[in-house]
Amino acid sequence: MHKKYYLFLFVLFTFLSCSTPKKLVEASVANKIQLPESARRQFDYYFYEGLKQKDNQQYDQAIETFRLCLAIDSLDAGAQSELGLMYSAMGFDGPALQCLEKAVRIDPSNWWYNAQLISMYSDAKNWKRAIELTNNLQKLYPDKDDVYSMLATFYKQTREYDKAIAAYDHLESLVGINETTTFEKFQLYILSNKPQKGVAEIDKLVNKFPTESRYKVLRGDIFMQQKMPEKAYEIYQNVLKDDPQNAYVYVSLSEYYKSTNQPDKAIESIVNALKTEQLDVDTKVDILGQYVERLVQDSTKFVETESLFKLLIDRYPLEEKVHGYYATFLLYQKRNTEAIAEFETMLNINPKNEQTWMKLIQVNTMDKKFSQVLTVTKRAMESLPKLAIWYFYKGIAQFQLEDYKGALDTYKAGLPLITKDQTALQSDFYAQIADIYYKQQMKDSAFAAYDKALAINPVNVMVMNNYAYYLSLEKTDLKKAERMSAKTIEVEPKNSTYLDTYAWILYQEANYFLAKFHIERAIDNLPKDEDPGIILEHYGDILWMSGAENEAKALEVWQKSYDSGNKTEELKQKITNKGWKR
Known part of the structure; x- marks a missing residue:
């Protein structure tokens, strides 16, 4: 709701920063009647020139010009007021208050001079002086409703709730019962621990407007x-x-x-609210945002929920958030292709929405549509250039498509775009660069890049995991690898990838008992949609080295790994040869 007092302040502040009301100019002219004719003309020239400079926001020049006015007539309230406003615009609150105080002393009954001074004290949170001035103004203008709005607001700030309520009572006697005043009084009674009186105010409003x-x-x-x-x-x-x-x-x-x-x-009621024509689109979108998670997860009402989304989209086809919530619903149902279409619609509406680009890229990445990721990141770069995040995802897509040189060039091009507050992203860039170097058999460069990534972000568990795993494959610096890997499972104790890495490092250190313990935890926590091939092969290797009693199980696990799609020649030899000599 809009409070009348705040509207008044807006008008007042606009007045302070823009043109001068005609009444102020006339008051200034009236104060100059006793000046000699030549001095009056000179004063007028400087005064109107100062107003022109003020309108052009040439505040430095305006200050000097109004000073020239006051050199001619120091008791001109209009010039004092204008100089005070210019000091305020420049941030010189002390001199501004002095000038406005002097303007009020010269012309104490002038509404505008008082209002300007009250506003300055209000900005400074000097409620005592603001209240004192407003009470003086109320005596001069007892029938002006803005006075009581200001008094009530200032008394509320000083927690003098009874006085604030009395001010609103005066206001009501002038303008009658209305929604804004009633709600303010209700709130004040609640703050005063008088809820019954607050409720009585609402009852008055209900009776007034049945x-x-x-x-x-x-x-x-x-x-x-x-x-x-x-x-x-x-x-x-x-x-x-x-x-x-x-x-x-x-x-x-x-x-x-x-x-x-x-x-x-509860959900049914919200759906009914969203279907009505009474609510504006912004309110509907706000309500939808509060309930969207429950709507999309209620499997018993998928058909009804989708009908609601389609209804809202038909009514508000250019409302981004409605399309966004529908996309969330579609993603929850794993209808990613349809969700992508909604994101594309959102980008047609607003191609500068960074979050929409991100969602579109991430959905395509999850679906492993890396060629599409390349296309989308290129479009994102055209719409929102100089954002390093597009280079990050473009590099991932190129890496997955085995364009290692292209990926490396992308990351090097994106590094200068990373801002100082994006240390996590910078660390991830170097992690990706390290992965590329390792793929290209540039192992020293890879390990140097991993070290740089961890120097930038020491808690980057993804870097720790990859770095530790590659060290274990090289059978070098295994203690460093073990320390890093142990930190990853401290942070994410049920992450099957991190558990597998830790088990594999322990295997390389010939600690087969602990290796078996952690690899079995990795398998227990393996997500259903994740490829089990490598982890099962590792499990078979660990079982083989754990002793002859585990040989049969090792062969069984290797076969499962091979059947899952991990059809490497090395694994095939393990199965054919029934292991190797320990």
């Missing part, structure tokens, strides 16, 4: 806050009888159903 159902809904919401859901529900049902399309009552009913442990009805 056909306005929003206020009745609000009365029900208050009953909810007071832990009286039965009374709230009764009000909501009465509102629905008179106004079955009232969106607000459906939103409130949803809260009622949540509090009474009826989640299905």
Whole structure:
């Protein structure tokens, strides 16, 4: 809701920074009547020149010009006021207050001079002086409603709630009962621990506007806050009888159903609210955002939920967030191709949305559509150039497509675009560079790049894992590899990849008992959609070296690895030869 006082301040602050009201100019001219004719003309010239400089935001020149005015007539309130405003615009609050105080002393009944000074004290949070000046202004302008709005706001800041309420009572006597004043008084009574009086204010509003159902809904919401859901529900049902399309009552009913442990009805109420025409699109999107997770996860209402999304998209085809929430729904159902189409629609609406580009890239990456990732990252670079993250994903795609030289060139091109606050991304860049070097058999360069990645981000567990694993493959610096790998499983104790690495390092150190323990934990935590081939081969190797009693099981595990798709010549020889000599 818009508070009248804040609107007044907006007008006032606009006045302070822009043109001067005609009344101020006239007051300034009136104060110069006693000047000699030549001095008056010179004053007028400088005064209007200062106003012109102020309008052009030439504040330094305006300050000097208004000083020239005051050199001619130091008791001109208009010039004092304008000089104070210029000092304020330049950030010189002390001199600004002095000038505005002097303007008020010269012309104490002038509304605008007082209002300017009050605003400055309000900005400085000097509530005592702001209240003093506003009370003086109230005596001069007892029928001006803005005075009481200001007084109430200042008293609220000093926690003098009774005085703030009294100010709103005066305001009500001038303008009548209205929503803004009533809500402010309700809040003040709540802050004063007088909830019944606050409720009485809402009742006055309901009685004043008996056909306005929003206020009745609000009365029900208050009953909810007071832990009286039965009374709230009764009000909501009465509102629905008179106004079955009232969106607000459906939103409130949803809260009622949540509090009474009826989640299905809560969702149903929100759907009803979203289908109405009463709510604007921004409100609907806000509500949808609060409930989207529950909507997409309710498998019993997938058809209804999808119909709702399609309805909203039909009504608001250019609303990004509606398409985004529908894409979330589609991703949850693993309908990635359709989700990608929604992201593309969002980019047609707003090609500068970085988050949408990221989601589109990530979905294609998850689907291992690396050629498509290359296409999307190129488009993202064209729409939002100089963002290093596009180079990161482009490099990943090139690496997966075995274009190692291209990937390395991409990462080197992206490094200068990384900002100072993107240390995690910078570390990941060097990690990817290290992986590329290792693939190209440039092992010293790879290990140097890993060291650099960890120097930038010492807690980068992905780097620790890869670095440790490659050290173990080279059978070099195994203690360093073990330390790094141990840290990764401290951070993620159920990560099957990290557990496999740690087990493999222990295997290289001939610690077969612990290696077997950790490889079995890796298999237990292996995600269903992850390729088990390498881990099973490692498990077979560890079993083989654990003793003759595990030979049969080792052969069985190797065969499972081979059958899963890990059809390397090395593994085939292990199975054919039934192991190797220990």
